Amino acid sequence: MRHLKTESIFIAFACILFFIIVQHPSSCNAASSSLLPEDITVSDRFKPGYGPSVGNMMLVQGNVFIIHTGISSAFIASKDLPLYKGDTVCTEIKARARFKLNDGSIMTLSSSTKLTINRSIYDPEKKRRSSFLNLVIGKAQFWVRKIFKPRETAFNVKTGTFVAGVRGSDFVIEKTPSKIEITTLDKTALEITDMKDPDKKPMLLSSFQKTSASADGVLHKPIDLTPQEIEIIKKDFFMPEDSDSKPPLDEKKEKEEGKKEKELKSEKPGTALPAATRPEEILISEENLEKPEPIDRPEFEPPPDLKDLRREEPDIVEIPAEDIARLPGMPGPPR
Numbered sequence: 170m171r172h173l174k175t176e177s178i179f180i181a182f183a184c185i186l187f188f189i190i191v192q193h194p195s196s197c198n199a200a201s202s203s204l205l206p207e208d209i210t211v212s213d214r215f216k217p218g219y220g221p222s223v224g225n226m227m228l229v230q231g232n233v234f235i236i237h238t239g240i241s242s243a244f245i246a247s248k249d250l251p252l253y254k255g256d257t258v259c260t261e262i263k264a265r266a267r268f269k270l271n272d273g274s275i276m277t278l279s280s281s282t283k284l285t286i287n288r289s290i291y292d293p294e295k296k297r298r299s300s301f302l303n304l305v306i307g308k309a310q311f312w313v314r315k316i317f318k319p320r321e322t323a324f325n326v327k328t329g330t331f332v333a334g335v336r337g338s339d340f341v342i343e344k345t346p347s348k349i350e351i352t353t354l355d356k357t358a359l360e361i362t363d364m365k366d367p368d369k370k371p372m373l374l375s376s377f378q379k380t381s382a383s384a385d386g387v388l389h390k391p392i393d394l395t396p397q398e399i400e401i402i403k404k405d406f407f408m409p410e411d412s413d414s415k416p417p418l419d420e421k422k423e424k425e426e427g428k429k430e431k432e433l434k435s436e437k438p439g440t441a442l443p444a445a446t447r448p449e450e451i452l453i454s455e456e457n458l459e460k461p462e463p464i465d466r467p468e469f470e471p472p473p474d475l476k477d478l479r480r481e482e483p484d485i486v487e488i489p490a491e492d493i494a495r496l497p498g499m500p501g502p503p504r
Contacts (some may be wrong), residue, residue, distance in 0.1 A: 204259045204283045204306065205234060205243050215244045218253030223289035224270040226250045228408050231264025231280070257285045260307070265408060272298050273314040274324065277406045282307025287327075297322070304328040308343040310406045311335070327364075329384055334360040334371070341402055350381040352394065352402060361388060 205211070211234065218237035226235075226246055233246040238255030246258065252268055260266050260282045267277045272291040278284055283305040290299040298316060304326060313324050313335045324335040328344045331351070338357040343350045351374065353359055359374040365385075374380060377399065378391040394402075 203261060204281065205236070209236065209241055209243050211245065212242045213245045215247075215250055216240075216242075217251060218256060220254055222251035222271075223254055223256075223286060223291075224252040224268055226252065226266065226268045227275070228265070228267040230266070230408065232261035233264050233266040233278075234259045234261075252286060254286060254288060257283060257305075259283045265406075267408065270300065272300070272316060274300070275312040275314075276302070277310040277312075277408070279308040279405060282309055284309055298324065300324045302326045304342050304344055306344055306346075308341065308405070310341045311338070313338050330364045331382070331388070332362045332364060334362065340374075341406075344384075346384065348381055348383055350379065351388075352379045353377060354399070354402070363388065 215235075216237075219239070226248055229246050229248055234243040235246045235250065235252065236243045236257040236259065237253060238257075243259070244250075246266060252258075252270075258266055258268065258278060260278050260280055262280055264280050265278060266282075267275060269275050270286075270289050270291065272289075276284065284307070285303045285305060286300075287303055288299060288301040290297065292298075293316075296316075300323070302311075302325070311326055316322060326333045326335065326342060328342050328351075329349050331349060333340070333342070333351060338359060339354040340357050340359060341352045341354070343352075351359065351361065353374045353376055355376055357374070357376050361372045361374065361380070363369060372380065372388055372391070374391050377394045379394055379398075380388045380391045382388045
């Protein structure tokens with residue numbers, strides 16, 4: 170009897186446990202795969218971080234969190250939320266995020282990615298930029314805007330023991346527990362330094378190249394990307410909310426395009442429009458036109474005090490030629 174009672178209690182406990190797991194499977198999966206620290210709490214009420222904002226969230230898909238430095242809370246990320254120095258952005262499984270720094274550079278995070286903004290200083294008046302980001306784990310695309318002169322700007326991304334120095338680039342870094350892979354896209358030049366051996370000459374990567382290494386190993390020689398690999402990379406970071414095109418990478422090119430747009434807006438009204446934008450001429454037959462009704466109104470009559478002001482044209486008087494006195498030395502009339 171005692172054995173039967175114990176077995177009944179065990180079955181009841183198992184049923185309760187099964188019910189909890191069935192009703193809340195996502196919480197169990199999130200706990201096992203989450204990149205958030207175990208001692209941190211999640212809050213849906215956002216609080217600003219310390220100091221001025223260094224950027225803002227652009228797009229969010231799925232479960233994305235923002236962690237301020239020195240705060241034991243993770244905030245649920247949403248579009249337009251500000252980011253601060255020391256912030257860490259985390260994406261969960263099947264989640265993606267995109268944020269923009271104040272200098273116009275854009276970072277897109279794939280799922281299961283954790284990235285920290287260690288430093289981001291941008292001063293357009295003093296022509297100064299200094300940014301340092303750390304990809305802790307996962308995969309991210311870095312679209313770094315080219316501004317000022319190379320000597321006046323610094324944008325570095327650290328992953329593991331490697332640091333990528335950027336001068337206006339579009340590239341992807343992937344870090345897993347077993348490997349690191351760095352891939353460059355169009356119009357890109359990277360200078361990769363191994364912090365284990367800082368005296369070693371940096372590796373140079375140009376457009377559409379790839380290099381990889383084990384987590385604590387040496388980077389392999391760069392290889393060129395195939396068109397198929399390029400398309401796969403682009404699809405991996407595509408988001409439905411993406412705009413048709415990104416802003417120009419080069420600040421100089423951006424100014425030129427803005428100047429052209431300003432010139433178009435300042436054209437004179439009389440300037441002929443292109444045929445494609447010219448309004449169509451509307452023709453209506455004369456028989457379909459309605460004639461306006463005549464308006465009865467009295468003929469204008471000036472006030473009495475103005476009648477005396479009217480002058481009649483003077484009479485023209487002809488003077489005989491012999492009565493005209495000629496000045497000395499002047500020629501006579503023509504004959």
